[in-house]
Amino acid sequence: MNKTQKCAWFNLIVLSTAMGLSAIAIGVLYFIVGLPMRGALGGFGFMGILGLLGLTPILFRKDKGKVQYDERDLTICRKAAVVAYAIFWVLFVAAAMVPFFVLGPDGTVSVTYLCAMVLGGFLTVTLLQSIVTLKEYGWRRKGEKP
């Protein structure tokens, strides 16, 4: 498993953990504890786990004297990024146009919605990039020499 695959797996695990724990916390606070939805949304605090993504360059350092990145890796990374950003673009269009059609031209949206768009965009891009990278390499060590 090369560095890019390790990074993709790490991103995927951190994202899944953060999103999963947030969803569970919101569900527990709303349905079991009985907090109103505004209070239950405090479960999004688990999104702070995403801060671990910043450790990627430290955790997966480049080994000296070893070629870790060739043309194939570059093509895969580029393809993953393009797919992720292409889907992000579609979601961006939807997120911008849906409030316009739902609320009408005289409506207003809270700026919190815009911040949620940034978070959603970041999650979408990182998640899709990791999934496409792993799909392109293969989910396991197929074809790699030990």
Add this chain to the structure above:
Amino acid sequence: MNKAQEAWIWFLLGVLSSLIPGGVAVFIAYDRGMSFAPLFMFASITIWGGLFWLFPFISGKIRKGKKKVSFDERDQLIHKRAVMAAYVVLWLYFVAACVIPWWLVGPHGSISVNVMPLTLLGGLAIFTFVQNLATLIQYGWRNKDGEK
């Protein structure tokens, strides 16, 4: 002149032919209020903008038979790089467009929904501009890429 340079010229023509009458229409609307003239100009620009995208397509179709190879591996690589650069700039624009209103009106403020489609239009314009610019930079501004 290669394909990218043609695309760049088409893009510039499209932007200029929309921006100039658009600016005049906005000025008239602000100065004299909304009347038939600015509405007609806005409608014309919308129709022109909608149809303008057809010109490069039709031009490409007409001239397809004249060139033997119009798109090889090098063109594909340049296109991919240009798209990537455009996406990076689009991402920065998206973050700025979402955070700046929050910063301007405060965390409890709200903005008109009319800003959202405008943000989208801005994103589209920036994406197209950066993609064309990156393509042109990679090919070179003139015919210096060994074309016969």
